[in-house]
Amino acid sequence: MNQKHKMTITHLFTHALEICESFLRQPRIMAEKIYQKHKMTITHLFTYALVICAYFACQSMIKAEKMTLSLEGQLVPICAYIVLAVSLNLTVGISGELSLGHAGFMYVGAITGVIASMWMRYAFTEESAFFLFFENMNIDFALVRMLISLIVAGVFAGIVGFIIGIPVLRLRGDYLAIVTLAFGEIIRNIMTCLYVAVNKKTGALNFTFNNSDIPSKDFKLFIKGPTGITGNSPKIATFVIGIGLVLFTLLIVQNLINSRTGRAIKACRDNRIAAESMGLNVTKYKMIAFVTSACLAGMAGALYAANFSSVVPSKFSIDTSILILVFVVLGGLGNILGSVISATVLTLLPELLREFDDYRMLVYVVVLILTMLITNSPIVKSLIGAIKEGAKKLFARKNTENGANS
Amino acid sequence: MITFLTYLINGLNIGSVYAVIALGYTMVYGVAKMLNFAHGDVIMVGAFLAYCVCAYLGLHPIIAVLGAVIGCTILGILIERLAYKPLRQATSLAVLITAIGMSYFLQNMAQLIWGSDTKSFPSIIQGDAIVLFKTVQDGVTKTLTLSPINILTMASCFIIMIALTLFINKTKMGKAMRCVSEDKGAAELMGINVNLTISVTFAIGSALAAVAGILLCASNYAPLSPTTGSLPGIKAFTAAVFGGIGSIPGAMLGGILLGLIENLGKAYVSSELADAFVFGILIVVLLVKPTGLLGKKIHEKV
Amino acid sequence: MASKKFKSNTIMVPVPSTSIVPERDAGKLPVLETSHLGIEFGGLKAVDDVNLAVGPTEICGLIGPNGAGKTTVFNLLTKVYQPTHGTILLNGKDTAGMTTEQANRMGIARTFQNIRLFNNMTVEENVTIGLHNQIRYNMFSGIFRLPGYWMGEKKQHQKALDLLSIFDMTHLANAKAGSLPYGAQRRLEIVRALATHPSLLLLDEPAAGMNPHETEELMENIIKIRDQFQIAVLLIEHDMNLVMGICEGICVLNYGRVIAKGTPDEIQSNPAVIEAYLGKQKEAK
Numbered sequence: 001m002n003q004k005h006k007m008t009i010t011h012l013f014t015h016a017l018e019i020c021e022s023f024l025r026q027p028r029i030m031a032e033k034i035y036q037k038h039k040m041t042i043t044h045l046f047t048y049a050l051v052i053c054a055y056f057a058c059q060s061m062i063k064a065e066k067m068t069l070s071l072e073g074q075l076v077p078i079c080a081y082i083v084l085a086v087s088l089n090l091t092v093g094i095s096g097e098l099s100l101g102h103a104g105f106m107y108v109g110a111i112t113g114v115i116a117s118m119w120m121r122y123a124f125t126e127e128s129a130f131f132l133f134f135e136n137m138n139i140d141f142a143l144v145r146m147l148i149s150l151i152v153a154g155v156f157a158g159i160v161g162f163i164i165g166i167p168v169l170r171l172r173g174d175y176l177a178i179v180t181l182a183f184g185e186i187i188r189n190i191m192t193c194l195y196v197a198v199n200k201k202t203g204a205l206n207f208t209f210n211n212s213d214i215p216s217k218d219f220k221l222f223i224k225g226p227t228g229i230t231g232n233s234p235k236i237a238t239f240v241i242g243i244g245l246v247l248f249t250l251l252i253v254q255n256l257i258n259s260r261t262g263r264a265i266k267a268c269r270d271n272r273i274a275a276e277s278m279g280l281n282v283t284k285y286k287m288i289a290f291v292t293s294a295c296l297a298g299m300a301g302a303l304y305a306a307n308f309s310s311v312v313p314s315k316f317s318i319d320t321s322i323l324i325l326v327f328v329v330l331g332g333l334g335n336i337l338g339s340v341i342s343a344t345v346l347t348l349l350p351e352l353l354r355e356f357d358d359y360r361m362l363v364y365v366v367v368l369i370l371t372m373l374i375t376n377s378p379i380v381k382s383l384i385g386a387i388k389e390g391a392k393k394l395f396a397r398k399n400t401e402n403g404a405n406s
Numbered sequence: 407m408i409t410f411l412t413y414l415i416n417g418l419n420i421g422s423v424y425a426v427i428a429l430g431y432t433m434v435y436g437v438a439k440m441l442n443f444a445h446g447d448v449i450m451v452g453a454f455l456a457y458c459v460c461a462y463l464g465l466h467p468i469i470a471v472l473g474a475v476i477g478c479t480i481l482g483i484l485i486e487r488l489a490y491k492p493l494r495q496a497t498s499l500a501v502l503i504t505a506i507g508m509s510y511f512l513q514n515m516a517q518l519i520w521g522s523d524t525k526s527f528p529s530i531i532q533g534d535a536i537v538l539f540k541t542v543q544d545g546v547t548k549t550l551t552l553s554p555i556n557i558l559t560m561a562s563c564f565i566i567m568i569a570l571t572l573f574i575n576k577t578k579m580g581k582a583m584r585c586v587s588e589d590k591g592a593a594e595l596m597g598i599n600v601n602l603t604i605s606v607t608f609a610i611g612s613a614l615a616a617v618a619g620i621l622l623c624a625s626n627y628a629p630l631s632p633t634t635g636s637l638p639g640i641k642a643f644t645a646a647v648f649g650g651i652g653s654i655p656g657a658m659l660g661g662i663l664l665g666l667i668e669n670l671g672k673a674y675v676s677s678e679l680a681d682a683f684v685f686g687i688l689i690v691v692l693l694v695k696p697t698g699l700l701g702k703k704i705h706e707k708v
Numbered sequence: 709m710a711s712k713k714f715k716s717n718t719i720m721v722p723v724p725s726t727s728i729v730p731e732r733d734a735g736k737l738p739v740l741e742t743s744h745l746g747i748e749f750g751g752l753k754a755v756d757d758v759n760l761a762v763g764p765t766e767i768c769g770l771i772g773p774n775g776a777g778k779t780t781v782f783n784l785l786t787k788v789y790q791p792t793h794g795t796i797l798l799n800g801k802d803t804a805g806m807t808t809e810q811a812n813r814m815g816i817a818r819t820f821q822n823i824r825l826f827n828n829m830t831v832e833e834n835v836t837i838g839l840h841n842q843i844r845y846n847m848f849s850g851i852f853r854l855p856g857y858w859m860g861e862k863k864q865h866q867k868a869l870d871l872l873s874i875f876d877m878t879h880l881a882n883a884k885a886g887s888l889p890y891g892a893q894r895r896l897e898i899v900r901a902l903a904t905h906p907s908l909l910l911l912d913e914p915a916a917g918m919n920p921h922e923t924e925e926l927m928e929n930i931i932k933i934r935d936q937f938q939i940a941v942l943l944i945e946h947d948m949n950l951v952m953g954i955c956e957g958i959c960v961l962n963y964g965r966v967i968a969k970g971t972p973d974e975i976q977s978n979p980a981v982i983e984a985y986l987g988k989q990k991e992a993k
Contacts (some may be wrong), residue, residue, distance in 0.1 A: 036882055098499065167693050174441065175692055178647045181640070182685035189682035252851055259841065259850025259857060260864075267826050269835045276825035277786055278814035279841045279904050288847065318640065322506050329503045362514040367509040369489060376496035 078244030087296035093334035095289035098267030101184025104299035107316035109153035113302025123203025157298020237306035421665020422563035427642030428657035430611035436652035446639015447512035452616030453655035482612025524629035650701025721863035733763025746793035769955035827886030838903025
């Protein structure tokens with residue numbers, strides 16, 4: 001093969017490449033355009049897809065008996081934490097108000113949810129019309145109880161959120177944070193004084209702040225003040241319901257932030273005064289975000305409580321609120337997908353670190369601190385910036401080359 | 407009447423401890439503009455250090471106090487340098503999360519070193535309680551006493567506040583702190599070493615935390631364990647907000663009021679709902695005066 | 709004036725509140741009328757006894773030295789501050805006790821001296837925020853993607869692009885507002901204000917930081933906006949070419965008080981105005 005042939009072949013080859021690229025260019029630009037235009041929708045769909053895939057992955061692992069028991073026990077709590085993280089992201093990331101009392105709403109939801117499900121358990125006997133209605137439709141009554149208790153929990157937590165929101169949303173910044181913290185503690189404090197019993201025969205509920213007031217006969221005490229929720233069995237929360245709630249939450253939050261209302265919420269966060277001058281009722285939109293968030297947190301609380309036969313009140317303390325906040329911040333403020341991932345990973349992390357046992361919380365917090373330091377340090381930031389810039393340049397050069405060719 | 411006075415003295419006592427903790431919070435907030443969530447755990451570390459010096463080494467309580475103060479000062483500076491300084495330019499939420507992480511880190515370290523069981527704190531001051539008042543009513547003798555630790559707590563709280571006020575207002579470093587709290591950038595342009603100033607603030611705050619930790623445990627308000635500092639920390643923080651965060655007299659006033667409210671609430675409202683009562687009052691105050699009792703009002707410029 | 713004149717000379721006529729409007733607006737209700745408007749900040753009278761009237765299609769200038777209280781007047785008109793004295797009539801309706809949001813719904817929109825865009829949102833989203841009260845659908849159609857959502861979004865998108873085309877900014881629709889150059893941010897603020905369908909547009913130093921060419925373009929655009937939307941414009945500006953070039957009536961403020969009112973020509977030869985800007989002639993010598 002002489003020099004001339006070589007040249008021709010190279011020439012032909014480059015031509016062929018160019019032709020290929022010109023064929024590919026149009027779709028690529030199109031894809032780029034579509035991505036730019038529907039960036040949010042694509043991210044949202046990806047989030048749903050991820051959750052559904054995770055569900056099937058877990059189910060197949062359970063079927064294949066590859067999943068450890070402790071991990072299987074974590075599935076529903078993980079769902080609850082995802083819902084909590086996503087809902088808190090609505091307040092902190094989208095609405096821009098630092099809330100440190102999210103566990104309070106969770107607690108309200110847990111208590112009201114358990115009350116609802118216990119009441120239904122005893123109020124509707126197996127002969128009652130309500131029970132038979134679902135029996136005939138071949139629907140498990142436990143599922144009905146769970147769903148109704150979720151709704152009840154959501155409604156009550158939403159009402160509490162609204163009542164708390166009236167004073168809280170008048171404040172700003174750190175003061176708002178401390179007041180939400182205070183409300184969270186108040187809720188927990190009041191709830192730890194509450195005793196609720198249900199009449200095993202009629203389903204009548206008995207609320208009291210004093211243990212001795214409850215008649216022992218026929219009554220089952222299931223919320224026992226400082227001991228928390230007890231005897232909440234059999235468990236009615238399942239992984240399917242958990243995933244369902246996660247998807248429901250994603251639907252509400254993602255669609256909300258991408259609608260007229262959501263844009264208004266974001267505008268109020270970005271610049272309150274400008275938002276007011278644009279005719280937005282800032283308090284109204286902050287309230288919508290706050291109440292929606294409280295509502296979903298309540299549902300998560302009901303799900304969480306229904307997964308355990310007993311839950312102590314310290315599960316709903318400030319520590320939990322902060323834990324959820326950590327999920328949100330590490331996942332990225334305003335980033336829903338990030339919240340989902342970080343809630344999952346950070347709930348699993350201590351579980352996976354079980355071998356270290358004594359050190360696992362330590363490792364957890366060290367990971368947390370290092371993540372914060374690394375993601376926020378100027379050196380790393382400039383490095384990431386440089387990489388992005390380099391990628392952009394590379395991309396831009398390719399584009400101009402294409403432009404020159406055409 | 408005597409019962410009331412006893413509650414009052416107890417309230418003043420715990421209030422003084424809250425005030426000392428709140429001073430640390432408020433100083434750090436004022437200068438570094440961050441909520442140092444780890445402050446409550448520095449208290450715990452201080453108490454543990456003092457406990458170690460007393461119980462393991464068997465030294466005099468004064469040395470224990472000194473040791474705890476020095477140890478916590480170093481700890482405070484270390485925390486600031488390692489965890490907070492790299493985040494000076496970051497968002498306040500990132501700093502808050504790091505502080506929360508630091509808080510859990512200290513708790514877990516303490517648990518590893520000292521175990522999670524509660525320790526009984528040695529009494530750091532001996533002496534008989536002073537009987538202020540004595541009555542016999544219906545055959546029951548009621549006495550109003552002031553124990554040495556009460557006197558020590560209130561006195562040290564008072565001295566600390568005066569010393570701190572003088573430090574802030576009369577010394578060069580104090581002036582630098584006030585400058586940094588107003589405007590970090592401008593202070594730097596005026597030749598103030600901002601990093602040093604913030605480190606000193608943390609050092610002072612942590613030293614105060616050590617004192618507060620010892621007083622807290624010596625007054626038997628909380629048993630000594632790795633989680634000793636969390637709740638008093640949060641309460642002292644609300645006290646600082648209550649009085650107007652960033653203001654030293656505000657922290658003092660807030661702390662003492664909080665202690666009084668808590669104790670009187672426990673006595674006359676409900677012992678179980680005391681915390682709810684304290685936080686309820688905080689909310690009412692913030693709604694009436696959104697910047698706290700002695701806080702400054704900040705206008706947003708349009 | 710070096711700059712070309714954009715308007716024919718207007719004759720100003722008085723209205724009841726001792727102010728003036730262009731002759732063509734004479735019989736009509738002024739879009740804005742203030743009487744004895746004032747505010748005190750702890751004893752300091754930042755704005756005092758301001759009587760101002762703006763005709764329905766007038767371009768009116770509010771000028772004065774730094775610290776004269778011009779932006780404070782804007783803040784009073786938009787209810788960022790509640791006035792301590794006097795009344796503000798918007799289209800003949802008293803705005804006492806209203807909030808900023810309600811004032812906007814009454815038909816008053818503004819831009820800001822220090823730009824206040826929603827920086828983390830795209831240009832189009834910024835404009836749709838302005839359209840918030842114009843094109844509505846409820847929250848539930850948003851969450852559950854009911855037909856109302858799709859129709860509303862489509863309308864908003866179309867309207868936003870229409871508005872952006874005034875300043876030739878349609879190609880920037882998907883860019884982050886915070887990443888725009890300074891001049892574009894100022895223009896976007898005007899578009900956003902226009903989206904709220906105002907009857908009175910307040911522009912706070914619209915030409916600040918713009919080069920002469922951009923300023924010229926802006927002047928054309930302000931007139932275009934006025935003619936197209938038939939609205940009144942009240943603007944604060946330090947660039948005298950712009951003020952003298954497009955304003956029909958000018959109100960001069962100093963130390964919170966109105967020191968002169970009139971047409972550009974009158975203002976230019978008014979001794980009180982010259983004194984306020986340059987100091988007393990004796991001192992100058």
